[in-house]
Amino acid sequence: MTAVAALETAPNLALRARWTTIDTLTITRRNLLVWMRVPAYIVFTVIQPVMFVLMFRYVFGGAIPVNVPGGYVNYLMPGIIGQTAAFASFGTAIALAQELQKGVIDRLRSMPMARSAVLAGRLVADTVRMFLTIMIIVGVGYAVGFRFTQGVVAAIAMILLATVFGLAICLIAAYTGLAIGDEESVQAFGLIWLFPITFVSSAFVPIRSMPGWLQAFANNQPVTYVIDTMRALAIGGPVQANLLKSIACLAGIFIVFMPLAVRAYKRAA
Amino acid sequence: MSEGSSGPAIVVEGLTKSFGDVRALRGIDLSVPRGTVLGVLGPNGAGKTTAVRILTTLLRPDGGRATVEDYDVVRDAAAVRRVIGLSGQSAAIQEELTGKENLELIGRLYHLSWPAARTRAAELLEQFDLVDAADRPSKNFSGGMQRRLDLAASLVGRPKVLFLDEPTTGLDPRSRLGMWDVIRSLAAGGTTILLTTQYLDEADELADTIVVFDHGQVIAQGTAEELKGRIGGDVLEFVVPDRSRITDAVAAIKQIGEGEPHVDSDTGVVSVGVGGRGSDALIEAVRGLDVADVATHGLALRRPSLDDVFLAITGHAAEEDGAPSGKRRGRRGRRGTNPDSPKRRAS
Numbered sequence: 001m002t003a004v005a006a007l008e009t010a011p012n013l014a015l016r017a018r019w020t021t022i023d024t025l026t027i028t029r030r031n032l033l034v035w036m037r038v039p040a041y042i043v044f045t046v047i048q049p050v051m052f053v054l055m056f057r058y059v060f061g062g063a064i065p066v067n068v069p070g071g072y073v074n075y076l077m078p079g080i081i082g083q084t085a086a087f088a089s090f091g092t093a094i095a096l097a098q099e100l101q102k103g104v105i106d107r108l109r110s111m112p113m114a115r116s117a118v119l120a121g122r123l124v125a126d127t128v129r130m131f132l133t134i135m136i137i138v139g140v141g142y143a144v145g146f147r148f149t150q151g152v153v154a155a156i157a158m159i160l161l162a163t164v165f166g167l168a169i170c171l172i173a174a175y176t177g178l179a180i181g182d183e184e185s186v187q188a189f190g191l192i193w194l195f196p197i198t199f200v201s202s203a204f205v206p207i208r209s210m211p212g213w214l215q216a217f218a219n220n221q222p223v224t225y226v227i228d229t230m231r232a233l234a235i236g237g238p239v240q241a242n243l244l245k246s247i248a249c250l251a252g253i254f255i256v257f258m259p260l261a262v263r264a265y266k267r268a269a
Numbered sequence: 270m271s272e273g274s275s276g277p278a279i280v281v282e283g284l285t286k287s288f289g290d291v292r293a294l295r296g297i298d299l300s301v302p303r304g305t306v307l308g309v310l311g312p313n314g315a316g317k318t319t320a321v322r323i324l325t326t327l328l329r330p331d332g333g334r335a336t337v338e339d340y341d342v343v344r345d346a347a348a349v350r351r352v353i354g355l356s357g358q359s360a361a362i363q364e365e366l367t368g369k370e371n372l373e374l375i376g377r378l379y380h381l382s383w384p385a386a387r388t389r390a391a392e393l394l395e396q397f398d399l400v401d402a403a404d405r406p407s408k409n410f411s412g413g414m415q416r417r418l419d420l421a422a423s424l425v426g427r428p429k430v431l432f433l434d435e436p437t438t439g440l441d442p443r444s445r446l447g448m449w450d451v452i453r454s455l456a457a458g459g460t461t462i463l464l465t466t467q468y469l470d471e472a473d474e475l476a477d478t479i480v481v482f483d484h485g486q487v488i489a490q491g492t493a494e495e496l497k498g499r500i501g502g503d504v505l506e507f508v509v510p511d512r513s514r515i516t517d518a519v520a521a522i523k524q525i526g527e528g529e530p531h532v533d534s535d536t537g538v539v540s541v542g543v544g545g546r547g548s549d550a551l552i553e554a555v556r557g558l559d560v561a562d563v564a565t566h567g568l569a570l571r572r573p574s575l576d577d578v579f580l581a582i583t584g585h586a587a588e589e590d591g592a593p594s595g596k597r598r599g600r601r602g603r604r605g606t607n608p609d610s611p612k613r614r615a616s
Binding site: 019022023026027030033034037038102103104106107108109110111112113117 | 326359360366422
């Protein structure tokens with residue numbers, strides 16, 4: 001137990017940081033292991049987004065007129081990647097609520113480990129999972145006709161933006177999961193807000209096709225900023241204005257929800 | 270690790286905690302000598318879990334102080350976490366992972382090297398009779414196995430003080446006896462244990478000393494024998510199969526007992542303390558019930574159980590307590606503890 005003693009009396013921040021990192025990786029590893037063991041999670045994170053791609057591409061796609069090079073599939077893919085990134089947060093909220101309910105978080109909080117590791121490990125694992133999902137969707141997109149047209153750097157930037165966006169939503173979900181703290185309630189209400197903000201955006205249909213009152217919301221909300229930026233990075237268009245708005249919104253989410261999530265974890269009881 | 274190892278392992282002085290309007294703890298004092306087992310006995314909502322959560326650094330008290338192995342639970346919380354183990358009301362294990370993986374994970378979080386974590390996991394699986402199940406996902410374990418795994422997880426860091434919050438709630442009788450054996454062997458190994466329970470016989474079986482909690486206060490303290498001594502003699506008990514005749518039965522035996530007879534209207538069990546007048550009281554009861562023409566069965570004298578003690582001290586039976594749970598947002602109440610199910614077993 002000398003290592004444990006060392007953590008608590010760590011004379012320098014470096015050693016503490018090292019243990020925090022190790023604990024975070026241990027929790028990350030556990031979360032990924034759990035994810036791979038549950039078929040439902042695989043379905044949720046892989047099959048469902050793929051079905052979304054196929055349905056929008058072939059069922060709704062023909063009925064949605066868009067004016068972009070490459071047609072609807074090129075319009076759709078950045079939107080569906082953004083939506084998928086946002087919906088990955090579902091797993092974050094449910095897992096934390098479940099762990100809270102089952103007493104797993106109590107156990108971990110009563111142990112001499114880094115307290116930030118549970119939350120950090122959850123976010124790291126969920127980001128890894130989300131990133132894999134995004135890559136799968138990009139692959140499926142390519143199979144059904146989608147193409148990046150702005151070069152490799154822009155493509156990487158798009159995927160990066162989608163990942164950071166997803167992480168921001170995971171952070172909100174981590175807060176709601178811990179604050180609600182009951183798995184069933186989280187399932188029912190915790191993420192219902194994701195539907196309007198992802199669908200009432202430029203993700204799937206051009207905003208000008210919506211009624212005027214809805215356009216006002218759709219045009220001025222973070223998901224539209226992020227997806228318009230992603231779309232510009234993927235298939236061309238003005239990037240800068242939407243990118244700055246996206247960064248501002250994402251930074252705002254991190255600034256507000258990071259402390260809220262940490263506080264909810266500390267208070268979780 | 271700590272100095273003055275002759276003092277008590279746990280000291281609690283004037284501990285208070287409220288959740289909004291609910292005063293979960295109203296000034297608790299406790300002292301648990303090293304290497305002994307303290308049984309904290311009380312109904313749902315008595316404040317047992319709140320006390321455990323404060324002692325395990327999960328919750329900050331509003332007032333008073335508490336030390337575990339001489340470390341203050343608020344000021345030296347990190348040090349407290351190094352010397353304690355906690356096993357809560359439900360199995361806090363990762364169900365998708367195997368028994369072995371669960372224990373190795375905890376070992377890693379105690380900063381054991383991988384080989385050391387594996388060795389420790391193997392030791393505990395052996396000790397808790399889980400070797401055969403080591404490589405199975407723990408969601409396929411029986412309830413008793415899950416609780417044993419949970420208890421094993423709380424021992425990975427070789428705690429000096431172990432907190433067991435209702436370790437057998439929800440277990441079938443056989444698993445319960447198995448759990449008792451495990452707890453006894455831990456106690457024999459010198460671990461200080463604080464155990465909460467709603468089962469009066471459990472405290473009787475396992476604890477060196479018992480404190481009785483009710484509405485956030487310690488209402489009685491002593492060994493099981495001392496507490497039983499409060500009843501001062503035998504208990505007369507019988508069942509009235511026809512519930513409508515219970516009132517008549519109570520009237521018939523009223524003069525025989527010491528104090529008010531207690532009636533459990535669900536089971537039809539009527540009991541009353543009869544002091545040292547055992548056989549005489551029995552005969553009088555038979556006569557009285559015969560005259561009143563009340564049919565009964567199972568009429569007998571028995572030694573007092575802790576149930577009777579609880580009744581004598583609080584005036585109500587353990588499971589009839591209607592106090593608010595005092596647990597935040599009722600969340601913990603849903604963790605495997607069903608307040609509607611009778612917790613008290615016939616003893």
